[in-house]
Amino acid sequence: MTLFVEGFREALRLIAGGDPLVLDAAWRSLWISALAVLAAGALGTLGGLGLALLRFPGRGLLIALARAGMNAPTVLIGLLGYGLLSRRGPLGSLELLYSPWAVVMGEFVLALPIVLTWTQGSIRKLDHRVFETAITLGLRPWQRARVYLSEARLAIALAFLTAFARCFTELGIAMMLGGNIKERTRTLATATALETSRGDFARGMAMSLLLLLIGLIITLGLGWLNARRREEEE
Amino acid sequence: MIRVTGLRLMKAGRAICALEALEIAAGERLLVGGANGSGKTSLLRILAGLEPQFEGQALGLPERRARVLVHQAPYLFRGDVAGNVALGLRARRLARDEQERRVEELLRAFDLGDLARRSVTRLSGGERRRVALARALVLDPELLLLDEPLADLDVAGRTALEHVLAARPALTVVTASPVAMPAFLAARAIRLG
Numbered sequence: 001m002t003l004f005v006e007g008f009r010e011a012l013r014l015i016a017g018g019d020p021l022v023l024d025a026a027w028r029s030l031w032i033s034a035l036a037v038l039a040a041g042a043l044g045t046l047g048g049l050g051l052a053l054l055r056f057p058g059r060g061l062l063i064a065l066a067r068a069g070m071n072a073p074t075v076l077i078g079l080l081g082y083g084l085l086s087r088r089g090p091l092g093s094l095e096l097l098y099s100p101w102a103v104v105m106g107e108f109v110l111a112l113p114i115v116l117t118w119t120q121g122s123i124r125k126l127d128h129r130v131f132e133t134a135i136t137l138g139l140r141p142w143q144r145a146r147v148y149l150s151e152a153r154l155a156i157a158l159a160f161l162t163a164f165a166r167c168f169t170e171l172g173i174a175m176m177l178g179g180n181i182k183e184r185t186r187t188l189a190t191a192t193a194l195e196t197s198r199g200d201f202a203r204g205m206a207m208s209l210l211l212l213l214i215g216l217i218i219t220l221g222l223g224w225l226n227a228r229r230r231e232e233e234e
Numbered sequence: 235m236i237r238v239t240g241l242r243l244m245k246a247g248r249a250i251c252a253l254e255a256l257e258i259a260a261g262e263r264l265l266v267g268g269a270n271g272s273g274k275t276s277l278l279r280i281l282a283g284l285e286p287q288f289e290g291q292a293l294g295l296p297e298r299r300a301r302v303l304v305h306q307a308p309y310l311f312r313g314d315v316a317g318n319v320a321l322g323l324r325a326r327r328l329a330r331d332e333q334e335r336r337v338e339e340l341l342r343a344f345d346l347g348d349l350a351r352r353s354v355t356r357l358s359g360g361e362r363r364r365v366a367l368a369r370a371l372v373l374d375p376e377l378l379l380l381d382e383p384l385a386d387l388d389v390a391g392r393t394a395l396e397h398v399l400a401a402r403p404a405l406t407v408v409t410a411s412p413v414a415m416p417a418f419l420a421a422r423a424i425r426l427g
Contacts, residue, residue, distance in 0.1 A: 129309035132284055137322035137369065138299040147321075150312050232355070 010202030048119025078176030272427030
């Protein structure tokens with residue numbers, strides 16, 4: 001028990017004192033996940049809109065793939081990414097392995113199915129009058145797309161936040177594609193794993209406390225969005 | 235002149251709307267009556283172009299963009315009243331000041347001037363109806379399809395609609411309702427079912 005108490009006390013001291021290594025990992029976790037979610041969000045929103053509105057061969061398969069992809073293990077994404085980016089892989093010449101960009105790419109793959117599936121689902125679930133009103137008012141296709149996204153915006157915002165939470169806390173991709181290099185690719189999750197295995201329990205605790213704290217903020221945001229969505233549906 | 239013959243709409247193996255023949259003259263005010271489930275709404279939807287799967291013929295319909303349907307329970311898009319009324323106009327090639335003039339005119343006609351900037355989530359049922367009517371009429375359609383338009387309108391709202399329609403003698407108006415409608419919506423009536 002003292003291990004926890006001591007660890008907790010030390011963790012608070014490290015965070016409050018602004019330990020450079022802790023802050024460095026926290027900042028990297030933030031910008032890597034944010035970038036991955038922004039890119040996946042842009043593509044996923046447009047793709048989800050297309051999957052919801054267009055009829056084309058292979059559409060059902062794509063939706064099923066995206067749904068399955070929501071539960072893809074991060075180590076699998078890490079493994080496939082490693083195969084692509086390692087020196088002998090097809091993208092090896094880019095020399096991206098063990099760079100933060102490799103982690104961004106992996107987390108992009110993690111986030112994309114979440115945004116795709118949620119956007120597609122939320123647009124399919126819109127009131128049928130939304131589509132009919134847009135058609136009967138003679139809106140142009142881009143105007144219609146904007147109206148649909150605007151009507152589904154809360155569900156899509158939820159998808160962005162969920163994807164961010166997933167990327168921010170994941171370990172497998174950051175470990176396998178980033179390599180946990182100090183001050184270069186170390187994230188809060190990989191740092192926690194490292195410090196704990198090294199026996200520096202307090203540092204591990206500090207890292208995961210920060211993870212928890214930011215996760216908590218995201219959860220509060222999710223709850224707030226959900227409450228607003230329910231309010232609007234009534 | 236709109237000429238409908240041998241119209242039938244099938245849903246799940248059942249004919250939900252059937253009509254042998256109907257002619258609607260330009261500028262006519264036609265009431266489509268009939269019991270619940272007799273296919274009134276379906277007829278409006280076919281005329282609006284929202285049911286492309288119908289059997290039979292419907293000739294002489296104005297082009298897609300000159301027909302507007304106002305639902306029985308209209309759906310207003312997120313945003314304010316003026317934004318909803320202006321939405322359809324933005325899809326048409328019109329000078330900006332002409333758009334603004336029309337929006338303002340219709341807002342005034344339906345006594346919505348003071349509500350122009352109000353969010354649609356804070357409107358009463360009658361106000362929502364007036365916004366939906368203004369949003370359709372601002373497009374200056376040739377064919378207006380109204381599903382139960384008076385359901386939640388008060389006397390002032392009804393009078394406003396009457397004035398707006400009186401000022402547009404060339405507009406063809408088809409109204410669906412199971413109950414009687416005032417003369418400005420029902421110069422002629424047919425029954426389905």
